[in-house]
Amino acid sequence: MSTAVRTTEEIAARVKALEALMIEKGVMTTEAVDRLADIYENEVGPQLGAGVVAKAWTDPEFKARLLQNATEACAGLGIGGLQGEDMVVVENTDTVHNVITCTLCSCYPWPVLGLPPNWYKGPAYRSRIVREPRKVLSEDFGLDVPDSVEVRVWDSSSEMRYWVLPQRPAGTEGLDEKALAALVNRDSMIGTGAPKAA
Amino acid sequence: MAFRQDTTELSEARRRIEILVGDLPRPGVGGAAADRSFEHPWELRAFAMAVAAYHNGQYEWSEFQLSLIESIRKWESDGGGEPWSYYEHWLDALETVLAGNGALSDTALDDRTRAVLSTPKSANHHEAHREPVAIDPAR
Numbered sequence: 001m002s003t004a005v006r007t008t009e010e011i012a013a014r015v016k017a018l019e020a021l022m023i024e025k026g027v028m029t030t031e032a033v034d035r036l037a038d039i040y041e042n043e044v045g046p047q048l049g050a051g052v053v054a055k056a057w058t059d060p061e062f063k064a065r066l067l068q069n070a071t072e073a074c075a076g077l078g079i080g081g082l083q084g085e086d087m088v089v090v091e092n093t094d095t096v097h098n099v100i101t102c103t104l105c106s107c108y109p110w111p112v113l114g115l116p117p118n119w120y121k122g123p124a125y126r127s128r129i130v131r132e133p134r135k136v137l138s139e140d141f142g143l144d145v146p147d148s149v150e151v152r153v154w155d156s157s158s159e160m161r162y163w164v165l166p167q168r169p170a171g172t173e174g175l176d177e178k179a180l181a182a183l184v185n186r187d188s189m190i191g192t193g194a195p196k197a198a
Numbered sequence: 199m200a201f202r203q204d205t206t207e208l209s210e211a212r213r214r215i216e217i218l219v220g221d222l223p224r225p226g227v228g229g230a231a232a233d234r235s236f237e238h239p240w241e242l243r244a245f246a247m248a249v250a251a252y253h254n255g256q257y258e259w260s261e262f263q264l265s266l267i268e269s270i271r272k273w274e275s276d277g278g279g280e281p282w283s284y285y286e287h288w289l290d291a292l293e294t295v296l297a298g299n300g301a302l303s304d305t306a307l308d309d310r311t312r313a314v315l316s317t318p319k320s321a322n323h324h325e326a327h328r329e330p331v332a333i334d335p336a337r
Contacts, residue, residue, distance in 0.1 A: 006286070010315065012240040015289060017310035018302070019247055027301055028250040036253075037246035041236070082249065082259060104267045106284065115235040115245070121284040122232070123274065158263040 040115055048079050049112035049163065050184035053195075054177045057168045066165070067091060074112060083161065084111035090154060091165045092191075097145045099137065099191030100154045100162045101129045107156035109163045113189055120190065129153055141192040164191040172198040241285035248292045257295045265291035265298075 006014075022028050052074060056063035066073040070087040074080055087109050090098040102108065106121040119125050128136045133151045137143040145151055154162035166188040172180060175198065187193025236242045252259055269287040273280070280286075296302035 008238060008240075010311070011286065011289065012238070013314040014307065014311045015240040015244050015247070017307055017314050018289075018293070018296075019243065020314075021302060021306060021310055022247065022251065022296070025301055027254050027256055027296075028247065032250045032253070033243065033246045036249045037242050040245065040249070041242060082252070105263065105270050105287075106266075107263070117233045117235060118237065118284065119232040123278065123282060158260050 040110070044110060045114035046112070046184075046186035046189060047181070048114075049109075049186075049189050050181040051177075052077060052079065052112060053165060053184045053189065054181035056165055057172075057180055058177050063165075070163075079111050081111045083107070084109050086160045087112070088154075088160055088162050089165050090152070090162055092167045094167075095148070096150050096152060097191065098152050098154060098162075098164045099129060099133060100156055100164060101126055102156045103127075103130060104157065107158055107161055109156075109161045112163060113186060117186075130155075137192060141187065143193055163189050165189075166191075166195050169195050169198050236285075238285075241288075244285055244289045244292065248288065251292070251296065251301075256299060256301055261298075262291060262295050265294045269294070 019028070019030075019033065023030060052066065055077070056066050062073065065076075066089050070089040071080065071085060074084065074087065090100075092098055100108075101120070103126055106116055108116040108120065125136070125140075130153055133153050134145055137145055137151070156162050166184065168180070169183060172183070175183075183196040183198065185193060185196065188195045236245070248262060251257070252262065266287060269290040273282075273287065293302060293304075293307065297304060
């Protein structure tokens with residue numbers, strides 16, 4: 001169907017036409033589309049994943065469960081849903097740094113991270129992070145992984161979606177879960193960034 | 199319409215977990231625009247429509263994903279000539295799965311798209327309305 005380059009106006013019109021046809025067919029309602037758009041734009045986001053990370057940092061028993069079965073552990077916190085059915089959390093350590101991608105399209109754990117940023121979905125990141133991960137992390141994201149640390153790139157698919165449990169920043173011993181969660185940003189759970197320093 | 203369980207779960211998750219102090223991540227590849235999830239309003243609309251049609255039981259989510267992968271794969275094997283637009287592939291995938299199960303015909307969509315394009319944005323607003331549009335008379 002992508003036979004010609006379409007203008008933004010043409011595509012917007014096509015989306016509008018599709019919605020009108022599907023409403024007439026009873027496949028969806030305007031209210032349902034509005035509500036879903038609102039949920040995914042405003043309600044689901046990396047703050048949910050940040051809460052999970054902070055809990056794992058403070059509760060060893062929860063962390064063990066999260067690494068064993070992330071989908072179940074998150075469901076226990078009321079976090080789950082579409083594109084979160086088969087999640088695997090990979091843990092960063094002193095010797096291993098993890099980063100996620102989806103080489104085929106844009107599989108991403110929506111319920112914990114929200115929707116992926118545009119660069120995650122783009123061909124450049126998807127191909128380069130596999131070929132030269134250390135270089136991409138350094139040049140595109142300013143994240144220098146020491147040579148002594150192994151970099152592992154995980155390819156998410158519709159069958160299994162990865163996300164990263166970053167290392168707890170030094171000097172945060174006195175912080176509670178809420179304060180810790182505020183240090184966790186989206187990129188630290190993708191593996192293209194580090195949590196904020198305390 | 200009734201959402202499946204997961205939409206309710208998401209809403210509850212939001213309620214239960216406080217909105218934590220958001221930390222805008224660094225721009226990453228390509229600056230602020232690249233860091234957003236949506237660049238144009240139609241992208242969010244197309245996104246939500248795919249989820250809505252899935253909730254309506256029109257297809258399995260895996261069918262949609264395979265269609266999306268196929269659209270992107272085709273773009274890549276054609277040399278990536280057009281400018282990259284992730285949500286054009288998303289829309290392409292949505293049209294493909296809806297056409298595949300008979301919910302949508304290409305011709306109908308093309309016709310309706312032309313109708314939308316030929317309707318001026320201000321179809322009902324191109325004349326000044328110089329009188330009150332309604333009056334509730336004094337009693």
